[in-house]
Amino acid sequence: MAKDKTTNYFFSCSSATGVPAIKLDPELDKRVVRKLDRNILPILTVFFFLSFLDRTNIGNARIAGLERDLGITENQYKICVTTLYVPYILSELPTNLILRFVGPRWVLPTILTMWGAITTLQGLATNFSGLVAARFFLGMVEGPMLPSIVLYLSAFYTRRELGMRIAAIFTSTSLAGAFSGLLAAAISKMDGIRGRRGWAWIFILEGLLTFLIGLSGYFLIPSTPAEARFLTEEEKGAIMARIEKDRPALLNSGRFYPREVGRALVSPHVVMIILINFFNGTTVFGLAIFLPTIVNGLGFSPIRSQLLSVGPFAAAFFVTLFASWASDRFRSRTIPLACSSTLAAIGYIVYLATDHQLTLYGSLFLTASGVYSIAPPMSAWASNNSEPHYRRATTIALASVFTDCGGILSTWLFPASTAPKYKGSIILNLTFILLLGLTAVVNGLLLRWCNKRKQDPAKRQELLAPYFQNVKGDFESDFSRTEEVNRRAWLDLGDKHPDFKYLI
Template identity: 55%
Template sequence: MPVQILPPANHVSSSTISSNEKDTFDPLEEKRAVRMLDYTVLPLMTMFYLLSFLDRANIGNARVAGLQKGLGLTDHQYQIAVTVTFVPYIAAELPSNLLLRKIGPRVLMPSLLVIWGIIVTLHGLVSSYSGLVIIRAFLGLVEGPMFPGIVLYLSGFYTREELSLRVALFFSSASLSGAFSGLLAAAIQNMNGIGGKPGWAWIFILEGLFTVLVGLVSFFLVPSTPQDSKFLTQKQKNIIAQRLARDRPVIGIIEAFSIKEIFRSLCSPHVMMVFIMFFGNGATLYGLALFLPSIVNQLGFSATRSQLISVGPFAAGFFVTLISAFLSDRYNSRAIPTMIIATLAVAGFGVYLGSHSVATAYGSLFLSVPGVYATPPIISAWMANNSEPYYRRATSIAIGFVATNAGGILSTWSFPTKEGPRFTRATIMDLVFSIVIVIGSALNALYLVRATHQKASRRDEILAPFEDEQEAGGVAKEQRAWLTLGDRHPDFRYTL
C-alpha cells in the first residue's frame, strides 16, 4: 500500500537553500545557530520540566509538612492518592505525542502548563481524602503529555547525536527540583497558619501560582519549529534545516498519520528492550522522588532537617546527569554510559541494604540518586535516536514514558511507613531493576549491532520494492523508501 504524503509545513528543506548559501555554512556558523537554539529553546523546556516534576513530586514534601496528618490519611490512602496520578498520566502520553504536530507545541505546551498550575493551586484547598484523589487524577491527565512531548519536540531541533545532552539539560531539572523543592518546602511550611491554611497547603498554592505565571508568559516564547523561532536569523534557520535533513533524510517530508507506525514501533525489539529499561528506571526514580524526604525523615531526622539534607543527593544527581549525557553525546554512545550509571545505582542500593548506621544509609543516597536520575536522558535519546519516521518516533518516545510511569505506579506502593527506615523489600526491588538496566543495555547494544549488519547484507533485497517506483506527489523513490522503512532502511545506522 503506498504511503500517503502530505505537503511540507513550516519546513525549509535543503533543496530551497542555494548552493551558494550552502558553501557559506562553515562549522562556526553552524555552531552559532545551534547555540542560539540552546539559549532560546532549552531554558524554556528546562523550566517546563522542572515545574512538571516539582508540581508532581511536591506531595512528598507536603506529606512531611503535615499533609497526611492534616487530612487524616492512612498510609494506604496516601499511596492511593499518589497512584491515581499515574493512571491518567499514562493514558495521556501516546495520544498527546501523536497530536503534538497537529495542535502545535506553541499552543499545546503553554496551555498544559497553565491548566496544571491551576490544578496544583487547588490542592491547597483540599480538605478530604476523596478531594485529594480527584485533584491528583486531573493533575496526572494534564501533566502526562509534557515529558514525552519535550523529547519529541527537541528531536525536531537537534541532530541525533546532540540529543542526549539536550535531554539531560532539561531533565537535570528533575534532580534540581528535588533539591529545590526541599529548600522551598522548608521555607514555605513556616507559613503554617497564615490565612487559616496549614503549611503544606501553602506549598501547593505558591508553587501552583508560579506555574500559571510561567505558562502565560510562554505563549509568547515557544516556537513550534526552528522555522518559527523569533531569535534565529533566516540564514540560521536554513542551517538548522540543512543539518537536520542531513541527519534524518525523511525530515523534509511531512507524512500523514498511519496507525501502522504505532504497531511498527511496538514490534521493534530495540524499542521493547528500552521499554523494559524505562519501566525499571521509573520504579526506582519515582520511588526516590516521592519518598526520599520520608526515607530521610525515618532515619531519625526532624521534618525540616529532612527537607534540607535531602538536597545533597539530588544535587549530586544533577551534576552526574549533565556529565554523563555530555560524554554520551561526545562519544555518540548510549549503552556504555547507561551501564556505568546504572552500576552506580546498584552500588547505592546495595550499600543501603547492607548498612548498619544512619550515616552509611544516608551516604548511599549519593550513589543511588545519581545512578537513577542520570539514566533517563540517555535512554530517552537512545529511544528517539533509533525510531524513524516522525510518527514511529513519536510512538516510541511515548511508550517509553508509559513504561516509566507504570514503574511509577509500582513505586507508590513500595515504601509503606511501617517498613521504614530499612525498606528492605523496596530496596531489593530497586537493586534488581538497576541490574536489569545494566544487562538490558548490553543486550540492546548487541541486538543493534546485529540488526545493522543484517540490513547492510540485505540492502538490495530491502530496497527492491522501491526500485520500480516513479516519483509520486513530488517525492522521489529514495525519499519514499526512507519514509516507508524509517529506521529499518539499510542506510540508517542505529546509535549504540
C-alpha cells in the same frame, strides 16, 4: 539494463533525496546550535522543572502533616499518588501524535498553565476525595510534558546533540528534588497563615508560580524552526539542512499513518527501550517521592529531613550532566546506561549492608546519582533510533508511559511497616537497576548487529528492491523520479532503511 541501473542506484545514493550529501558551514552550524541553546533550552528546562516539582511535592507535603490534617491513612495517601499516573499514562501517546498538528507553541504552555491551576487547588483540599480528584486532573494535563519536549527537541537538534540537551532539561528534576526540600522547609513556616497549614501553602505557592510561567510560554515557544523569531532566514535553512542530513525520514513524513504505531510496538529495540524505562521509572520516582520519608526514617526531624534530602539530588545533578556529556561526546548510549546502573546498584548494596546512620545517608548520594543520570541518555536513545516522525512519536510516548507504570509500582514499594530501612523495597529496586543495565547492554548488541546487517549488499538490495522494481528507463538521470522513489523508501522503511544507522 533497467534492473542493473536499479541495483547500482542502491549503492550510489548518498542522501534521502538522491542528491549529493549536504555540506554545512561549520561556523553557521555552531552559531545555530548556540542560538537554540540560548533561546529554547532554558524555557523547556523551566517547564520540566515545574512539572517534576508539582508532581512530587506531595512527598514534602506529607512530611509537613498532609496525612494528619486530612485524616487519611497510609494507603489512601498512596492512592492519591497512584491516581496521578493513570490519566498521566493515557494522555501521553495521543498528545504526541497530535503535537505536530496543533503545534508545540500552543500545547506546552496550555498544559503548563492548567496544571499550575490544579496544583494550587490541591492546597484547598479538605479531605481524601478532594485530593484524589485534584491528583487525577493533574495527571491528565501534566502527562504529555516530557514526551512532547523530547519530540519537540528532535525537530531542532541532530541525534548526536539530543542527549546533552535532554540532560540539560532533565537535570532540572535533580534541582527540583533539591529545591523542593529547601522550598518546603521555608514554606512550612507559613503554617497557620490565613488559616492554612504549611502543606497547603506548598501546593498553593508552587502552583501559582507554574500558572504564571505557563502564561508566558505562549510568547516564548516557536512551534517549528521556521517560526523562530530569533533565527535569520539563513539559520532557519541551516537547521532544516542539518536535520535532513542527520535524519532524512523526518522531512519525508508529513501524513499520519496508523501503521507506524504498530511498527513501533513490534520493533525489538523499542520493546527493550520500554523495559529500560519501566525499570528506571520504578527507581527514579521511588526516590523522588519517598527520599524525604527515607531520610526522616533515619532519625532526623521533619524540617531537617527536608533539608538533608537536598544533598543526594544535588549530587545527581552533576553526575547526570557528566554522563550525558559523555554519551553525546562518544556517541554511545549503552555504556553510560551500564555505568549509571552500576553506580546506583552500588548505592543500594551499601544501603542494605550497613546500619550506620551517616553511611545509610551517604549511600543515597550514589543511588540518586546513578538513577537520575540514566534518564537523559535513555530518552535520547528512544528518540534516536525510531523513524519516521510518527513512529518516533510513538516510541517516545511509549517510553514515557512505561516510565510512569514504574512510577505507579514505586508508590506501593515503601510501606510504613517496613520503615526505617524499607529492605524489601530496596532489594526490588536493586534487582530492577541490575536488569536495566543488562537490558541496555543487550539492546546495544542488537543494534550493533542490525547496523552490520544493513551493510550487507544483498540485504540492502532486498530492502530497497520493492521501491524500484517498477521503475523503467534511465531513472538515475531523472532527478525528480529518483527523488520521489527514494522519499517513498525512507517514508515506509524509516529506521529500517539501510542508510539509517542506529546509535548504539
